[in-house]
Amino acid sequence: EIVLTQSPGTLSLSPGERATLSCRASQSVRDNYLAWYQRKPGQAPRILISGASNRAAGIPDRLSGSGSGTDFTLTISRLEPEDFAVYYCLQYGSSPLTFGGGTKVEIK
Amino acid sequence: QVQLQESGPRLVKPSETLSLTCTVSGGSISNYYCTWVRQPPGERLEWIGNIYYSGTTNYNPSLKSRVTISIDTSKNQFSLTLGSVTAADTAVYYCVKGAGWLPDSWGQGTLVTVSS
Numbered sequence: 352e353i354v355l356t357q358s359p360g361t362l363s364l365s366p367g368e369r370a371t372l373s374c375r376a377s378q379s380v381r382d383n384y385l386a387w388y389q390r391k392p393g394q395a396p397r398i399l400i401s402g403a404s405n406r407a408a409g410i411p412d413r414l415s416g417s418g419s420g421t422d423f424t425l426t427i428s429r430l431e432p433e434d435f436a437v438y439y440c441l442q443y444g445s446s447p448l449t450f451g452g453g454t455k456v457e458i459k
Numbered sequence: 460q461v462q463l464q465e466s467g468p469r470l471v472k473p474s475e476t477l478s479l480t481c482t483v484s485g486g487s488i489s490n491y492y493c494t495w496v497r498q499p500p501g502e503r504l505e506w507i508g509n510i511y512y513s514g515t516t517n518y519n520p521s522l523k524s525r526v527t528i529s530i531d532t533s534k535n536q537f538s539l540t541l542g543s544v545t546a547a548d549t550a551v552y553y554c555v556k557g558a559g560w561l562p563d564s565w566g567q568g569t570l571v572t573v574s575s
Contacts, residue, residue: 395565447519450504
C-alpha cells in the first residue's frame with residue numbers, strides 16, 4: 352500500500368501569513384489522484400482539493416493544491432481565522448486508499 | 460445538501476460484532492460509492508472499504524477477513540459490520556459518500572469503544 356507522509360506535523364502561523372503543507376507518497380500516485388481535507392474539532396472533514404489541484408465547490412482560491420507523482424503541496428496564500436484546523440491528504444488512485452497523518456495549522 | 464448520519468451501539472464487548480448504519484438524506488445513494496473510514500485515538504485515518512450502489516464491495520486487506528459492508532438503496536442506507544473486535548478497533552467511525560472512489564461528503568463520525 353502507498354504510505355503518505357505529511358509535514359510538518361504542526362505549523363504555527365499568524366493570520367495573513369502563507370501556509371505550505373507537504374504530502375509525500377512512498378510510490379507514485381496513479382493519475383495524481385490526491386485529495387486534501389480540512390477537519391475542525393467537532394466537525395466532519397471537508398474536502399478541499401481533488402486530483403491534486405482541483406478545488407472543490409465553495410473552496411476559496413486562497414487555497415491551492417499542486418504537485419504530481421510522489422510530491423504534493425497544499426498552499427494557503429493568506430491565512431484567515433477559519434483556516435486554523437487539521438489538514439489531511441488522501442490518495443485514492445490505488446486500493447487500499449490511504450491517508451497521511453495530518454498537519455495541524457495553529458495560531459501562533 | 461447531502462447529509463450523512465451514523466447510528467449504532469457506542470459500546471461493544473471484545474470478541475463481539477460492531478454494527479453501524481449510515482442514513483443518507485438530501486440525496487440518493489444510487490450511482491455512488493459509499494465508504495467507511497475510521498480513526499483510532501492518536502492514529503491516522505484508515506479506509507475500511509466501500510460499496511457501490513449495485514452491491515460491489517472493496518475492502519482494506521488489513522480488515523477484509525472481519526468486515527462486511529452492505530447497502531439498502533430503498534432506505535438510502537448503508538451498513539458496516541466488523542466481527543471479532545478488540546480494543547484496537549476502538550475508533551471514531553465515519554460514513555462517507557463518494558464521487559467515484561473519492562470520499563466526498565462525510566458524516567460527523569461516531570466513537571465506538573470496545574470494552575468489557
